[in-house]
Amino acid sequence: MNIIKKWRTANSLTQKQAANLLGYKSYVSISYFENGARKIPLRLLKTIQFFEQRGYNEE
Numbered sequence: 001m002n003i004i005k006k007w008r009t010a011n012s013l014t015q016k017q018a019a020n021l022l023g024y025k026s027y028v029s030i031s032y033f034e035n036g037a038r039k040i041p042l043r044l045l046k047t048i049q050f051f052e053q054r055g056y057n058e059e
Helices: 003-010 015-022 027-035 042-054
Strands: none
Touching: 003 015, 003 027, 003 042, 015 027, 015 042
16 A cells, blocks of 8 residues: 555545645546556655644644
8 A cells, every 4th residue: 555545544535535635636646646657746745744744634
């Protein structure tokens, strides 16, 4: 399981919710990253790291 899917499932997010939160217009981008069809951008990894350090909160 890659880092995006691990983070997303740990926070009970759908691909669509994760896409919106991470600034992507479509869940398809998240799917591509999770399945290895596209390389995960450094910006995205840093954003996930930020949420992990400070804790994700929907509010």
